[in-house]
Amino acid sequence: xxxxxxxxxxxxxxxxxxxxxxxxxxxxxxxxxxxxxxxxxxxxxxxxxxxxxxxxxxxxxxxxxxxxxxxxxxxxxxxxxxxxxxxxxxxxxxxxxxxxxxxxxxxxxxxxxxxxxxxxxxxxxxxxxxxxxxxxxxxxxxxxxxxxxxxxxxxxxxxxxxxxxxxxxxxxxxxxxxxxxxxxxxxxxxxxxxxxxxxxxxxxxxxxxxxxxxxxxxxxxxxxxxxxxxxxxxxxxxxxxxxxxxxxxxxxxxxxxxxxxxxxxxxxxxxxxxxxxxxxxxxxxxxxxxxxxxxxxxxxxxxxxxxxxxxxxxxxxxxxxxxxxxxxxxxxxxxxxxxxxxxxxxxxxxxxxxxxxxxxxxxxxxxxxxxxxxxxxxxxxxxxxx
Numbered sequence: 001x002x003x004x005x006x007x008x009x010x011x012x013x014x015x016x017x018x019x020x021x022x023x024x025x026x027x028x029x030x031x032x033x034x035x036x037x038x039x040x041x042x043x044x045x046x047x048x049x050x051x052x053x054x055x056x057x058x059x060x061x062x063x064x065x066x067x068x069x070x071x072x073x074x075x076x077x078x079x080x081x082x083x084x085x086x087x088x089x090x091x092x093x094x095x096x097x098x099x100x101x102x103x104x105x106x107x108x109x110x111x112x113x114x115x116x117x118x119x120x121x122x123x124x125x126x127x128x129x130x131x132x133x134x135x136x137x138x139x140x141x142x143x144x145x146x147x148x149x150x151x152x153x154x155x156x157x158x159x160x161x162x163x164x165x166x167x168x169x170x171x172x173x174x175x176x177x178x179x180x181x182x183x184x185x186x187x188x189x190x191x192x193x194x195x196x197x198x199x200x201x202x203x204x205x206x207x208x209x210x211x212x213x214x215x216x217x218x219x220x221x222x223x224x225x226x227x228x229x230x231x232x233x234x235x236x237x238x239x240x241x242x243x244x245x246x247x248x249x250x251x252x253x254x255x256x257x258x259x260x261x262x263x264x265x266x267x268x269x270x271x272x273x274x275x276x277x278x279x280x281x282x283x284x285x286x287x288x289x290x291x292x293x294x295x296x297x298x299x300x301x302x303x304x305x306x307x308x309x310x311x312x313x314x315x316x317x318x319x320x321x322x323x324x325x326x327x328x329x330x331x332x333x334x335x336x337x338x339x340x341x342x343x344x345x346x347x348x349x350x351x352x353x354x355x356x357x358x359x360x361x362x363x364x365x366x367x368x369x370x371x372x373x374x375x376x377x378x379x380x381x382x383x384x385x386x
Contacts, residue, residue: 081111081112083143083145084111084145085111085114085115087144087145087146088115088118088138088145088146088147089107089118090146090358091145091146091147091356091357091358092118092122092147092356094147094356094358094361095122095147095149095356096122098354098356098361099125099126099129099130099149100129101122101125101126101129102125103118103121103122104117104118104121106118106121119136119138119147122136122147123135123136126149130151131366131370132151132152132153132154132366132370133151134149134150134151134152134351135149135150136148136149137149137150139355139357141357144357146355146356146357146358147356148353148354148355148356149353149354149356150351150352150353150354151351151352151365151366152297152349152350152351152352152366153295153349153350153351153366153369153370153373154349155318155347155349155373157347158318159318159334159337160318160319160320160373160376160377160380161206161320161321161322161325161380162187162190162196162320162321162322162376162379162380162383163321163322163323163324163325163326163380163383163384164199164239164240164243164321164322164323164324165235165236165239165323165324166324166383166384166386167180167183167184167187167243167383168239168242168243169386170183170383170386171184171243171246175266176269176270178259178262178263178264178270179269179270179273181252181255181259182259182260182263182273182274182276182277183273183276183277183379183382183383184246184247184249184252185252185253185255185256185259185277185280185281186276186277186280186379187247187252187321187379188247188248188249188250188252188253188256189252189253189256189280189281189283189284190321190376191244191247191248191321192248192250192253193253193284193287193288193289193290193291194290194291194292194372195291195292195293196292196319196320196321196376197316197319197320197321198240198244198247198320198321199240199320199321199322199323200237200240200241200244204316204320205316205317205320206320206321206322206333209333209336209337210233210236210323210329210333212336213329213332213333213336214233216332217229217230217233217332218230228328229328229329232327232328232329233329235323236323236324236329239323240323253284256277256281256284257281259277260274260277260278260281263277269382269386272382273382276375276378276379276382279371279375279378280375283368283371283372283375286368287368290368292315292319292350292369292372293315294350294368295350295351295352295364295366295369296314296315296348296349296350296351297348297349297350297351311344311345311346312344312345312346312347312348313341313344313346313347313348314348315348315349317337317341318347319376325380325384326384350366350369352364352365352366
């Protein structure tokens with residue numbers, strides 16, 4: 001991804017290509033690599049032994065090799081170079097204090113190699129320290145030079161679609177009353193607080209996809225399975241409306257803790273529901289008003305908001321409640337989604353960018369997103385395996 005007035009330390013990568021894969025996975029993959037890259041083969045023949053004819057000092061291994069300086073810009077000289085170097089080390093000091101790392105001594109190498117060496121060392125330390133590390137960059141804003149960082153939660157180009165039909169079946173099972181109530185509390189939290197889209201809401205992406213697929217099926221006069229397909233569509237609609245009414249009830253949140261305290265596990269399924277609900281309630285307590293979009297990555301190069309949404313797979317497209325993840329209807333919807341998402345060049349993901357320019361540095365992280373996406377994956381697995 002390219003940023004205005006920003007020199008990325010990492011090589012620019014090609015935009016992601018969205019590809020369809022099998023639906024059997026609990027979380028449908030949108031993107032998959034075509035194959036593993038081929039590395040160099042080792043030469044089985046050993047190198048000939050060559051020794052020096054004199055007792056030379058083994059000083060080679062003690063040498064320090066400077067990183068190759070990669071830049072297409074004209075390097076500053078004189079006072080401009082001194083100013084840039086001063087700004088850089090001031091910014092590096094702020095970055096080191098914020099992330100609690102120890103920068104290496106690099107000033108003795110001279111400009112600009114000292115900066116290249118310091119950046120390489122800082123990036124290595126940050127990669128080892130931060131779970132969701134993405135990149136380290138240098139930004140020039142007018143006459144000021146400073147470091148920037150980005151942390152990103154990699155969603156793996158997955159479709160996080162939470163099926164509602166299995167929850168409906170659980171709710172109809174008399175032996176699963178407590179489990180159903182816990183799962184309704186979980187889904188209510190995702191619905192009301194996290195703001196996960198629901199496929200029966202007219203402004204949701206999946207609602208539009210379901211409508212489009214329905215029109216295709218209705219207009220296909222040659223399809224002998226049309227009555228069966230229409231029955232599946234009707235079921236997805238009325239089950240979705242019933243369960244949305246249940247999930248919408250705020251009593252699910254008000255009684256969340258009470259349901260946990262009075263829950264009695266009868267088997268492994270109940271135990272899984274209890275553990276999942278416990279993690280959800282803990283997240284709800286710590287982040288009572290946090291939505292999934294709080295750190296949604298935005299493209300700074302986009303001048304018009306409409307252009308941004310035409311080129312990016314926004315989070316509402318791959319995170320949503322859906323009818324089911326099985327059957328002909330979902331397979332058709334899934335294929336249609338993958339076909340459409342192939343036209344997009346990038347994926348919107350939770351990300352945090354920080355500028356070390358002397359202004360206040362936000363002390364935020366991706367803890368919420370890390371726990372939330374894990375929770376959603378566990379919920380999808382639980383419902384799909386019922």
